Amino acid sequence: MTLGNHLDNFWGILKKRELADSTLRQRGLQIGYIKDNIGDLLLSRVTIKDVAGMMDSYVHQGKKATAVKLRQILNDAFNEAIVAGHIKDNPVTPTKAPANKVSRSRLIVTKYHQIFEATGDQQQWVKNMFDLAFVTGQRRKDLAAMNIRRQLPWPVRVNYSGSLDVTA
Incomplete structure (x- = not known):
């Protein structure tokens, strides 16, 4: 069985997890990236070096976040295998996830x-x-997603990420 075949089976497992449609679409794309890179390898012959090499190729392209996500998916897929x-053994476990620094831009009043x-x-x-x-x-x-209570807006954070930074 190739890694690509196993990822097809893993895709079925992901569908059963009742993930959001957008998440499922993203996982489909990411599984496609993995299949394009190392999907032809036999599942039992995938090495740490293969996984690290695939992640490094994304890191060198400046796509650290993608490399991190692909590692997470591969880790999950190998655990299912x-x-x-x-x-x-899971060949992903010994690899180290690349550090991903998120840079945010701030909105200026002007x-x-x-x-x-x-x-x-x-x-x-x-x-x-x-x-x-x-x-x-x-x-x-x-x-x-805002609730309306007593005809006043009642903000509810969907994803909390800290405070507002307003610069002049």
């Missing part, structure tokens, strides 16, 4: 005003949502 009795003015003749609620997003630090997804 162990459970199924196809292999005894840029916000330019964006706000570009809304032009939009309905008032659009401008209100821009203001609310700016003042509260809420993302589009957070605003869409």
